[in-house]
Amino acid sequence: MTIMMYSGTVDKLLPLAIVTSGAVSMDMEVNIFVTFYGLLGFKKGMVETNQKFIKDFEEFVPMIKEQLKKKNIPSWYDMLKKAKETGKVRIQACSTACDMLDIKKGDLDPIVDEVVGVGTYLAEASESKVTLMM
Amino acid sequence: MTIMMYSGTVDKLLPLAIVTSGAVSMDMEVNIFVTFYGLLGFKKGMVETNQKFIKDFEEFVPMIKEQLKKKNIPSWYDMLKKAKETGKVRIQACSTACDMLDIKKGDLDPIVDEVVGVGTYLAEASESKVTLMM
Amino acid sequence: MTIMMYSGTVDKLLPLAIVTSGAVSMDMEVNIFVTFYGLLGFKKGMVETNQKFIKDFEEFVPMIKEQLKKKNIPSWYDMLKKAKETGKVRIQACSTACDMLDIKKGDLDPIVDEVVGVGTYLAEASESKVTLMM
Numbered sequence: 095m096t097i098m099m100y101s102g103t104v105d106k107l108l109p110l111a112i113v114t115s116g117a118v119s120m121d122m123e124v125n126i127f128v129t130f131y132g133l134l135g136f137k138k139g140m141v142e143t144n145q146k147f148i149k150d151f152e153e154f155v156p157m158i159k160e161q162l163k164k165k166n167i168p169s170w171y172d173m174l175k176k177a178k179e180t181g182k183v184r185i186q187a188c189s190t191a192c193d194m195l196d197i198k199k200g201d202l203d204p205i206v207d208e209v210v211g212v213g214t215y216l217a218e219a220s221e222s223k224v225t226l227m228m
Numbered sequence: 229m230t231i232m233m234y235s236g237t238v239d240k241l242l243p244l245a246i247v248t249s250g251a252v253s254m255d256m257e258v259n260i261f262v263t264f265y266g267l268l269g270f271k272k273g274m275v276e277t278n279q280k281f282i283k284d285f286e287e288f289v290p291m292i293k294e295q296l297k298k299k300n301i302p303s304w305y306d307m308l309k310k311a312k313e314t315g316k317v318r319i320q321a322c323s324t325a326c327d328m329l330d331i332k333k334g335d336l337d338p339i340v341d342e343v344v345g346v347g348t349y350l351a352e353a354s355e356s357k358v359t360l361m362m
Numbered sequence: 363m364t365i366m367m368y369s370g371t372v373d374k375l376l377p378l379a380i381v382t383s384g385a386v387s388m389d390m391e392v393n394i395f396v397t398f399y400g401l402l403g404f405k406k407g408m409v410e411t412n413q414k415f416i417k418d419f420e421e422f423v424p425m426i427k428e429q430l431k432k433k434n435i436p437s438w439y440d441m442l443k444k445a446k447e448t449g450k451v452r453i454q455a456c457s458t459a460c461d462m463l464d465i466k467k468g469d470l471d472p473i474v475d476e477v478v479g480v481g482t483y484l485a486e487a488s489e490s491k492v493t494l495m496m
Contacts (some may be wrong), residue, residue, distance in 0.1 A: 121352070215381075239399065246459075275462075284371060284399070360495045
């Protein structure tokens with residue numbers, strides 16, 4: 095599975111972590127190609143403090159946060175980290191977007207494996223059974 | 229075709245219904261996996277009253293609503309219902325997201341067939357020619 | 363590769379142009395199916411004046427615009443135009459969405475090749491290695 099991760103909001107990072115964890119438990123390989131606003135979500139520091147949700151459903155955010163806390167649901171970051179430890183998950187940052195947003199490898203959390211060009215993404219996506227963009 | 233339906237706004241539910249209807253008319257099978265904000269769009273009651281559009285193009289919403297009315301375009305819900313009646317369309321809700329948002333099967337409109345884990349989605353997506361997330 | 367282009371904001375049009383340019387340089391064919399708000403992004407005039415970014419990361423937009431200018435990054439439109447000139451890229455507008463938004467072929471920038479039904483999109487997507495929606 096190859097996922098182009100365009101978004102940097104918690105409401106997309108959570109599904110990313112859930113679908114990646116599910117794939118790992120089914121022995122699927124997952125390539126995550128982080129681009130544009132996704133890069134902001136993977137910046138050092140941001141991975142743990144990010145509280146951004148899309149504005150379209152703002153009225154539900156307090157309830158969601160309460161549920162996540164009450165049910166003791168791990169953060170997307172912890173879920174993704176665990177998926178990386180137990181399965182084949184590679185997280186790559188888009189070099190063009192890094193350049194556009196002035197982000198260097200060192201600005202990104204170590205959960206990101208490398209900075210690569212869009213060609214690397216395309217080669218992997220072409221070999222994937224499932225291609226998503228979120 | 230397998231669609232991960234993340235969004236619950238009318239501007240995404242309409243394309244979902246259009247693409248599903250198109251697929252049915254071409255004898256394609258469609259699996260719709262509803263997650264996160266998508267679940268809000270499929271809640272009982274919400275399916276008919278939901279007037280939410282993403283905020284990014286708010287200024288066009290009155291014009292869009294007027295056009296939909298003027299051209300007598302059926303609602304996404306009616307389109308999707310008809311697609312289900314005439315073709316192979318299955319609508320599944322994500323169990324993890326249901327848990328996170330405290331939504332039970334009974335809270336969802338009967339157009340949703342069942343609540344399943346992300347593994348079911350992944351198995352179906354792996355067998356699909358087209359995989360989308362909207 | 364087949365891309366359903368739902369969005370009309372610059373932050374999605376840029377990744378569209380980047381991924382399309384990358385695909386062309388790898389000799390891949392790209393079909394872009396423009397629907398809903400995507401149509402607004404491809405309207406005559408809009409292709410060059412459009413300054414819309416999604417609202418969720420508004421605080422980063424001035425920095426992004428400055429970077430794009432400073433680094434002399436071509437506009438998504440110029441990138442996409444060049445990709446069309448050098449490779450196999452077809453841009454199609456969704457007929458149902460055109461009807462809903464009261465948009466005619468003549469309202470769209472000439473970079474759009476034709477107006478087609480969702481069936482055309484589905485037939486092409488079924489034959490594609492990579493299917494994205496952005």
